[in-house]
Amino acid sequence: MKFFTEAYENMSDEDRESFYCTVFMNDPSEYAERKRVEYYRTKLAAMGENVRIGAGVKIENPELIRLGNNVTVSDGATLIARKGTSIEIGNNTRLNDRVYLDTECEGGYIRIENDCYIGTGTTLFGHKGLEIGDHVLMAQSITLTPYSHIFSDPDANIITQGGNCKKVVIGRDVYVGMGVCIMYSGDIGEGSVIGAGSVVVKPIPPYSVAVGCPAKVIKKREKGE
Numbered sequence: 001m002k003f004f005t006e007a008y009e010n011m012s013d014e015d016r017e018s019f020y021c022t023v024f025m026n027d028p029s030e031y032a033e034r035k036r037v038e039y040y041r042t043k044l045a046a047m048g049e050n051v052r053i054g055a056g057v058k059i060e061n062p063e064l065i066r067l068g069n070n071v072t073v074s075d076g077a078t079l080i081a082r083k084g085t086s087i088e089i090g091n092n093t094r095l096n097d098r099v100y101l102d103t104e105c106e107g108g109y110i111r112i113e114n115d116c117y118i119g120t121g122t123t124l125f126g127h128k129g130l131e132i133g134d135h136v137l138m139a140q141s142i143t144l145t146p147y148s149h150i151f152s153d154p155d156a157n158i159i160t161q162g163g164n165c166k167k168v169v170i171g172r173d174v175y176v177g178m179g180v181c182i183m184y185s186g187d188i189g190e191g192s193v194i195g196a197g198s199v200v201v202k203p204i205p206p207y208s209v210a211v212g213c214p215a216k217v218i219k220k221r222e223k224g225e
Helices: 003-009 013-026 031-040
Strands: 058-060 065-067 078-080 086-090 100-102 109-112 123-125 130-132 147-150 164-165 166-169 209-211 214-219
Touching: 130 209
Parallel strands: 058 078, 065 086, 078 100, 086 109, 100 123, 109 130, 130 166
Antiparallel strands: 147 164, 209 214
């Protein structure tokens, strides 16, 4: 039985182009990767040199997305720039496998600066803006959601009560450990370290070490330690 062969033979030219697109976007070969880069160079708002785009990457509204030099978007990553938003990725930055970036709502944006590493399975939202400074290291399975639902009225469904939202800023040279959750008002100051599994619900001062749920500062980073 040649079911799929016959299905292909009966495709229109438009359907065949869609078929080939699916193959090339999901093929892990070096040739397919080169073709993906070639394709997105014509679609993205900007793309630097030596960019890599892995297999199974999903990019929505590429005309709103800018990638710098030496950027890697690894297998299974998702970049969603919704209407009226933008995503900017700086030079020498790596988005590891299954990273998910979503600007979420009009007016939002995500800006990741140079020399950053965003670990496997990390999810970052930019409702009102997310700014990540140079040299930031984010480990695996981190979630950043800068939105806090209002639930003060027990007679109304929570989904109808709206919420609070603000821009989140992560300063330069920050290390965020595995499994951290960063919530509304969770700004992290330059040079700080957030321990694995912590939940950040309020601003962390620069050069702090914070751990726990909610995250609390346990020490300051000092020279010579």
